[in-house]
Amino acid sequence: MQTALKTTSIKQKTNQALGVNLEDARISKSYLAVAFIAVLLGGLLGLVQGLNRAGVLTLPAWANYYQVLTAHGLLLVVVFSAFFTIGYFYAGLSHTLGGLLPKVRKIAWVGFWTKIVGFVLVVIPVLMNEASVMYTFYPPMAAHPMFYFGLVLIVLGVWALSVGAFMQVAHWRKNHKGQHLPIMAFFATGVFILLVGATAFVAVEVLFLIIPWVLGWTDGINVMLSRTLFWAFGHTAVNIWYLTAVSAWYVVIPKIIGGHRWSDLLTRMVVIPLVIMNITGGFHHQIVDPAISEGIKYMHVFMSLAIGFPSLMTAYALFRVFERTARQKGGTGFIGWFKKMPWGDVRFLSPFIAMVAFIPAGAGGIVQSTNQLDQVVHNTMWIVGHFHLTLGMSVVMTFFGISYWLIPYLSKRVLTPNMNKVGVVQTIIWTVGMVIMAISMHIAGLFGSPRRTSFTTYGDFAEQLGWNPLMAAVGIGATLLLIAVILQVYAVFNMMFFAPKGETEFPIAEEEPGAAKTPYWTERWGVWVVLMLLVISMAYVIPIVDMIVNAPPGSPPFKTW
């Protein structure tokens, strides 16, 4: 016991004295640099689309709308989010588990380069207009084979990083028997388990269905099966980015506002169901599909809505933490305590707006997971508005907020008051842009405007159905967003290379003094993974067997762009 105490205190002291381990910092900085370059490019392409749909920009012949949209989706949903998540959690693992093991460091670099090579292979056919198949690449549309080889490498990279994270966690647990995994590492474990689970589905789709088919080894593809496997990945991926943001809400934000963490047990009890129930949520993307019975679809409404429950717990927990902290600082009144929050601190402001955005975003998500309501908005601009709230605000604004302490921490620099001001301005511009865009998209969707469609008036229907002013607003929103992106990327690279030298802490909030001890069962990851597999089997075995047994003759590949 004495030695255990001693080693932790020595470790804490070394962490304080030396700050971040430089070799570990280089890993995280590389991931974050790639992430923010992706944001810049993705945001630029977003502006191009926004202006096209607003009807003010005609795209040149060499760049069609669908090519631009494919790149925008891949850059932001796959590159930015994944690289940020990995960079952030590897920094978190290094910080809370006493530095990365040398072999984990090696794995992190192998994973990095595997992913980069994968992305280059994906990007080349996209640039050549040989892969304008969108983020979803539904067969029987077939891209150039290189696109799919790239995807395989990306997945292999993700698996390498997951293995690295698991090794790091296992090593710590072996040396700290009976102790709870530090909360940041607990979130990381959940995120990497989900990454493996989600990418397993898309790996099966790409390796066993698509690649043999685009190479001509098989005649036809099972269209429904590939689509179902895709969504088991496609939805989980975005939920993983959300869980990453949630980790900062629970662990980091309370420290930044000078408070304590929410109940450790309840925090872990939010992570566990999000891991167990997440992958089955993908089915709600297929509510109006043929070949899935209404009974199965109804079961999946339940499975999708169930994910909402931990999020509702989160909403309560976070606002409770804010209130408690503000009252300790002398805030009074029913809502008057709000004045005591650090509104001028970008590290709080940006994630706070992200949390608020999740209220309408989550409510919209519940609407869309419900069969009959989904039928009204499926594949309309409503959906685009929804994921610009969930990803574009809740996730991205949290990631932006994190960057204002994580990057100075990694580069041994500080966040200057001026840079904080840049951050606050950036946050406000981004918020205004995203709110204008998301609201217009939701309404246009209700009026029937389809997603993933380049500028068209459908004769005079666009005018008659009232889409035009809304799409013009989308263009305005996209313009504001690009301004915010430029400020953000400037801030990131300034903090990485030019800001004044100094020590910045990795903010991790403590538990309340005298908090009840968390029971040890929360650490039984083996049980949670088995439960996750059971829930996945419950959801997928029947429909997937049905899709294979009752499959129509397969479809040949098509290039329709």
Place this chain on the structure above:
Amino acid sequence: MHLDEKIWLFLSFGMIMIFMIFTGYQAVALEMGPPSHKETIDPQKVDQTAPFDNPGIKQIGENEYEVVMTLQIFSFTPMDIEVPAGSTVHFTLTSKDVTHGFQVANTNINAMVMPGHIQKISQKFDKPGKYLVLCNEYCGAGHQAMSTTITVK
């Protein structure tokens, strides 16, 4: 756990259950379930397979019509349908190439139409006017041009 937290969790759970109950009631009792037809077809032999060998609109009862329709890049067959106000139209749909979407603006018609699968959806058209029919799943370079109309007289 505080009392207000217990109340919040109870309300959260209750809200989710209410959504479940309404969805189930609408799907089962009001027969508003989402389009989920389970029937397959050889996607390369659509033109030779009944009923798609003869696509078009057919009156099947008083105020009741059946539309057999194929979707292909970047059109619908048949195009520009006309029905009298107050009629119920049953659509039977399939795709001859890639995945398409079948949506009629200002109605609740919204269904995925995939090669190899036959999809069915019905709608009663009460209000006269011209309705926009569009493909709402990206299907290729001319996706934005894939539309037609239903005229209700």
